[in-house]
Amino acid sequence: MSQAPLLLDGRTLSKTIRAELKTRVADLRAKGIVPRIEAVVAAQDPASLAYVAMKRKWAAGLGMESGEFAVTDQVSQAEVEDHVARLNADPRVHGVLVQHPLPKHLNEAAVLDVLGAEKDVDGITPASLGRLTAGLPGFRCATPLGITLLLERYGIDCLGRHAVVIGRSNILGKPMALMLLERHATVTIAHSRTRDLPDLVRTADLVVAAVGRPELVKGDWIKPGAVVVDAGYNKVEGRTHDVGDCDYEACAAVASAITPVPGGVGPMTVASLLKNTVDAAERSLS
Numbered sequence: 001m002s003q004a005p006l007l008l009d010g011r012t013l014s015k016t017i018r019a020e021l022k023t024r025v026a027d028l029r030a031k032g033i034v035p036r037i038e039a040v041v042a043a044q045d046p047a048s049l050a051y052v053a054m055k056r057k058w059a060a061g062l063g064m065e066s067g068e069f070a071v072t073d074q075v076s077q078a079e080v081e082d083h084v085a086r087l088n089a090d091p092r093v094h095g096v097l098v099q100h101p102l103p104k105h106l107n108e109a110a111v112l113d114v115l116g117a118e119k120d121v122d123g124i125t126p127a128s129l130g131r132l133t134a135g136l137p138g139f140r141c142a143t144p145l146g147i148t149l150l151l152e153r154y155g156i157d158c159l160g161r162h163a164v165v166i167g168r169s170n171i172l173g174k175p176m177a178l179m180l181l182e183r184h185a186t187v188t189i190a191h192s193r194t195r196d197l198p199d200l201v202r203t204a205d206l207v208v209a210a211v212g213r214p215e216l217v218k219g220d221w222i223k224p225g226a227v228v229v230d231a232g233y234n235k236v237e238g239r240t241h242d243v244g245d246c247d248y249e250a251c252a253a254v255a256s257a258i259t260p261v262p263g264g265v266g267p268m269t270v271a272s273l274l275k276n277t278v279d280a281a282e283r284s285l286s
Ligand code: NAP
Pocket: 143, 166, 167, 168, 169, 170, 171, 172, 173, 190, 191, 192, 193, 194, 197, 210, 211, 212, 213, 216, 231, 232, 233, 234, 265, 266, 269, 270
């Protein structure tokens, strides 16, 4: 592409979405409902604590309330599950976020099973993923939801397009593929055992990189005019900010649209989480 690609600016769009949410939160508060999100997070994981702190700060900025259970290495599986069960039963709580990863001694899948679908605003429990797979309503996983909002608001139609999703995690690659399928894309999921990944990616009209390998996707993998969404953020020594899974400059030179890192998918994930929580609070009115 000789023209500069369309920048899919998640930072700016997340501000717009937050402004919309702020109005909805004010309406809810006027009706006596304060949307509330509760986080369960590993106490000894500085990155997880920082993510949760940022999510709570954004929530507060919208007039929402939030709480946090910092899980130390001394907290038992039963205690975490009891806590989640209490949050499930508490009508003041609309959403629960189990920040991955929990401390290693805990069985995270069992905690997510206790949470179930009703307050799973991150959309990562087996119950929520099952609803997505079955095409039933439910909370959609926050990161892929953020990506679909980004595509929709920038007028990128997925219908009939070949989407290649690189990565098959339960929180990103798999739900992303299913959500693109919901939008009528023809979807291929690639992973670490995929053969000839560069050639496969060259067939894509839309590429979603969800890998966790800095700059894995090269410019010459991208079909001219394809849309490139980079969900990766990787710490790389000597680089001042997080690096995506795509070689940004090289991919931007051929793509028709691309997300930056940072400022693309990351802010949309948080906006989607809060959107799901406000949706849940509105639902509690009926
Ligand atoms: P993950 O659980 O580690 O999954 C990574 C996936 O990439 C796996 O399916 C793996 O394949 C595949 N993979 C690894 N190396 C590969 C290679 N060389 N070629 C092709 N596929 C390869 O990671 P994740 O949690 O999905 O996160 C992926 C990235 O997104 C990370 O950079 C993470 O930081 C970022 N992320 C961003 C947000 C956000 O809000 N922006 C949210 C969550 C995650 P196998 O299944 O075969 O092992």
